[in-house]
Amino acid sequence: MSLTLIAFLFLSLVAVFCGLMTVLSKNPIHSVIYLIGCFFAIAGHYLLLNAQFLAVVHIIVYAGAIMVLFLFTLMLMNLNKESEKHKAAIARIGAVIAAGAMMLVLVAVLKRADSLAIPSTQNIAIGTIENLGRVLLNEYLFPFEFASVLLLSAMIGAVLLAKKDHQKAA
Amino acid sequence: MDLGFVIEKSAIILVIFAITMLIALYSTFGERVFASYFQDRLGPNRAGPGGLLQPLADGVKMFTKEDFIPETPNKFLFIFGPFLFMTTALITSSVIPWGDTLTLFGREVKLQAADINVAILFVFGVVSIGVYGIMLGGWASNNKFSLLGAVRASSQMISYEVAMGLSIIAVLMMTGTLSLRGIVEQQHGFIDWSGNIPWFSWNVFKQPVAFIIFLVCAFAETNRTPFDLPECESELVGGYHTEYSSMKLGFYLFAEYINMFISSALISLLFFGGFNYPGMDWVAHNLGGNLATLVGVGVMFTKTLFGIFFYMWVRWTVPRFRYDQLMNLGWKILIPLAILNILITGFVIILNGN
Numbered sequence: 001m002s003l004t005l006i007a008f009l010f011l012s013l014v015a016v017f018c019g020l021m022t023v024l025s026k027n028p029i030h031s032v033i034y035l036i037g038c039f040f041a042i043a044g045h046y047l048l049l050n051a052q053f054l055a056v057v058h059i060i061v062y063a064g065a066i067m068v069l070f071l072f073t074l075m076l077m078n079l080n081k082e083s084e085k086h087k088a089a090i091a092r093i094g095a096v097i098a099a100g101a102m103m104l105v106l107v108a109v110l111k112r113a114d115s116l117a118i119p120s121t122q123n124i125a126i127g128t129i130e131n132l133g134r135v136l137l138n139e140y141l142f143p144f145e146f147a148s149v150l151l152l153s154a155m156i157g158a159v160l161l162a163k164k165d166h167q168k169a170a
Numbered sequence: 171m172d173l174g175f176v177i178e179k180s181a182i183i184l185v186i187f188a189i190t191m192l193i194a195l196y197s198t199f200g201e202r203v204f205a206s207y208f209q210d211r212l213g214p215n216r217a218g219p220g221g222l223l224q225p226l227a228d229g230v231k232m233f234t235k236e237d238f239i240p241e242t243p244n245k246f247l248f249i250f251g252p253f254l255f256m257t258t259a260l261i262t263s264s265v266i267p268w269g270d271t272l273t274l275f276g277r278e279v280k281l282q283a284a285d286i287n288v289a290i291l292f293v294f295g296v297v298s299i300g301v302y303g304i305m306l307g308g309w310a311s312n313n314k315f316s317l318l319g320a321v322r323a324s325s326q327m328i329s330y331e332v333a334m335g336l337s338i339i340a341v342l343m344m345t346g347t348l349s350l351r352g353i354v355e356q357q358h359g360f361i362d363w364s365g366n367i368p369w370f371s372w373n374v375f376k377q378p379v380a381f382i383i384f385l386v387c388a389f390a391e392t393n394r395t396p397f398d399l400p401e402c403e404s405e406l407v408g409g410y411h412t413e414y415s416s417m418k419l420g421f422y423l424f425a426e427y428i429n430m431f432i433s434s435a436l437i438s439l440l441f442f443g444g445f446n447y448p449g450m451d452w453v454a455h456n457l458g459g460n461l462a463t464l465v466g467v468g469v470m471f472t473k474t475l476f477g478i479f480f481y482m483w484v485r486w487t488v489p490r491f492r493y494d495q496l497m498n499l500g501w502k503i504l505i506p507l508a509i510l511n512i513l514i515t516g517f518v519i520i521l522n523g524n
Contacts, residue, residue, distance in 0.1 A: 029244075029309065033247075033306075036302070052286065052287070052288050053288055053291070056288050056291040056292055056294075056295050057291065059295040059298070059299070060291065060294055060295045060298055063295075063298070063299060064294075064295060064297075064298025064299060064301070064331075065298065065328065065331075068298070068301055068302070068305070068324060068328060069328075071302075071305055071309075071324075072305075072321065072324065072325070075305070075309050075317060075320075075321065076321065128287055129287070129288060129348055
């Protein structure tokens, strides 16, 4: 077994374990921490594919920013076992059916999908920021700009929603 | 991977670790000495000659105190918090270039543990993980004041990370590389004669606005005065480490000094030319490459130590901000200023290019 394969197996194991524990652990704060572990394992996978930039940005954005906000909200909400409401049986059955249907769709899609030609990972320069920038601003300029407009509109929408209450109260 | 490479890197990592620890240890002493100087009193002078053994005495005290763990449902997270905070503080030093290359036994030895091409992003990633150390520790303490301190600390760190990242973008637009070594090498010497108008080669003279934003954000990120609201003892008892004692508290306090050291090193690398100094070509030509590199390492550490002194100087000079002032400064002044700086830099680069 090569070193890369061992690393891959280890990271996959960690990712799957953390993913499962995210769903299974009772305490929401523990869920968030397992999810962070899962993000780290996925960043490790990116590194194995020679995408250093993607790996680091993944850590900064997901583990460093988004999950901190999650943790923040959960800590301030103070979710104790006593305060958690018991959900009705119908809601639980509905949730199981919805999640099962979603999983069915995912499995069907993954089974039917053609396996993509795996880019040669021998070329270590493939994921550097220079190459990424060149590809993003030449080949994929339109989707790139479109995504930025989408993010901007989402941001403006969030600010508007937050402001509305404030004006009513004043 | 040959054996020489492994030995070289292991030696560099060990030396960097030892130096980081030593400097952080004596920063605690330095802080008390400077504090006493600024307040016109004597300061620590009992342990050893001139009080030089004071940090060791402090360490022994920390280790031998009772290690109290409060009644908490999350004992593991309570222990994990300080561990994570200390680890993230130490990891950053691995990508910092402490000097140019040395030639030893026919090998070119770069004085850096890892020269990766996304070094700056790596630093930001590690800094953003450091928030968890405070948050988990503060929450697992099962104490209102700890939780409030942790929330303050993490919201402050997230807010100022944004401005910090934006201020760095203007610098990166000029350098065109994310590698710290690349950025330092572009600031060669002191005055750059190659352009139409000779100008200083250090980034602080090219990007003064970015430097000031970065400096303010570095103070906020390391939770130092005037931004030390997370451990504001008049309001929050002791902030996120209220419940901690013994060496766990020691880890939190010690990591702050390591962060100060690393951020001073980053400031000197990004803005003050790192291991570059005026007349370095003359030294390299007349005294040989190895000696010039060693002088460069000395220069780098001098700049870094001055940075640490500056942290202490500010601590005993400027009073603490109020919380709303802190947030206003971060979001309403520093971030727009940083974006404006990026725009101006972009215009200048395009005009120069044409």
